[in-house]
Amino acid sequence: MEDLWKYLGINKTVSLICCMFWIFSAAEGNSISMVVGSKVILHCKNRTNDTLTQLTWKMNKVRLLTFKPVRLLDESQEARSLKINISLSGSEMYALVIERAEKSHTGNYTCEINTDKGSGEQKWELIIKEHEESGNFNKLLIAVAVSVPCVCCLIFIIAFAILRRVCKRAGGRSRSAEMQEREEDIYENCLETNQRRGYNRPNHYKPRAH
Incomplete structure (x- = not known):
């Protein structure tokens, strides 16, 4: 019985370490550091075969851009002031594009995807340095x-x-x-x-x- 408890304790420890490693590695992969004046592209892909109904980009939980296949693109005043666009062509489909990055573009970006069968989101941390x-x-x-x-x-x-x-x-x-x-x-x-x-x-x- 004691051996069983030891075995279960080891398995829990290994599982916890693996989960922590996966979380931190995923967070590190979504962090981008760029310099002022460079072009920034944040990709957001529909990883399912479901029909896209709406895609929304947010910066620090504030809506920037909303795309609907029927109504096309809806830009907010925040997106216009920051000169942020969304790509609707090629391999950069639905990607957030910043042609010339500035310090004000530093923040946490979220891409929310809504389909006819559900929803999901992808997050990015953007750091702009001088x-x-x-x-x-x-x-x-x-x-x-x-x-x-x-x-x-x-x-x-x-x-x-x-x-x-x-x-x-x-x-x-x-x-x-x-x-x-x-x-x-x-x-x-x-x-x-x-x-x-x-x-x-x-x-x-x-x-x-x-």
């Missing part, structure tokens, strides 16, 4: 890429100059010490030579006066 954000980031990367090698070269040159100066000083000191030792050796040799000469020199005595 050019400066991406531009500043690229400039920062370029600045770092250029400055780092220059700083490394400067550090290498300074270290090389310091090391060379230290080596010169050490060499000069060793040479001066060596020259001093040589001078001392020469001086000592001269003293020894003079002492030897003075020792071997004959003594001349003056005759005594009688």
Whole structure:
């Protein structure tokens, strides 16, 4: 009995993890980030073979566009002010089209589909960023890429100059010490030579006066 409860507990945990992963992956797939001035297309497709009766686009729960096969397209004042259109041709059928995105287009978009057999909806999160954000980031990367090698070269040159100066000083000191030792050796040799000469020199005595 305990094994059964453990088995059921493991299955519940795995199922919960799978559900959470599916929810977050779906939400991430419906999030779009664009820059100001770019063209944005949010697709909304009738995934069933049912007859479409009405399709409505909303932004932050405010109606933008409504399409009916009989009455065609109904635009709201909000859609006109934001310059938002709906595509009714080709592979972009029923897609929401923003020709030139602005910061004011940032928001949550919902596409509601009504058919003769039911209804459904598709959601999008649209984020519009300024050019400066991406531009500043690229400039920062370029600045770092250029400055780092220059700083490394400067550090290498300074270290090389310091090391060379230290080596010169050490060499000069060793040479001066060596020259001093040589001078001392020469001086000592001269003293020894003079002492030897003075020792071997004959003594001349003056005759005594009688």
